Amino acid sequence: EPEVTQTPSHQVTQMGQEVILRCVPISNHLYFYWYRQILGQKVEFLVSFYNNEISEKSEIFDDQFSVERPDGSNFTLKIRSTKLEDSAMYFCASSEARHSGELFFGEGSRLTVL
């Protein structure tokens, strides 16, 4: 069964460092997303991406964050200068349809900022 894969599964970084989280969405999906979940809290939307551009972003997704689809398979989330409060699970998701909630999530990348 096709799945969304994410790397790394866990990254520990120092405050102020840049981090890149990587995702390989399901191959025939056209819409890509990043969500995050701070420990013990709700899953929160960060950004959606379609046709090589951001289609929607939340107030969390400030100038420290960026997304890119550098090739035909990868989808990345970059955090330029990490803060302690960026520590969370980051989930990549993809979907096939335009107006749909049928998102398929990856296993997540745990980011720990020290």
Add this chain to the structure above:
Amino acid sequence: QKEVEQDPGPLSVPEGAIVSLNCTYSNSAFQYFMWYRQYSRKGPELLMYTYSSGNKEDGRFTAQVDKSSKYISLFIRDSQPSDSATYLCAMSGQDTGRRALTFGSGTRLQVQP
């Protein structure tokens, strides 16, 4: 008022019981309603997806949406210990092309053997 409210639990039931999970919401623009299952430190796994009001059944799972009451439910029949997980409701709207999902906080379910 929170946009999506969900009782955090934990909800503990014996194996074989019928489980009822629910969420309420305040935004009448929501049209797509989902239930995800999340095991500890794993990604959300889509269980049920419903558009607008009505019922949908898939195996042991039944999802209900009542848009007039802004209330959605997930029923699990013949619950199994492997159903022990956190269940997240999620919803999204179409009116402005908004695809972002708004999640509930999740209900932790424990099915006792």
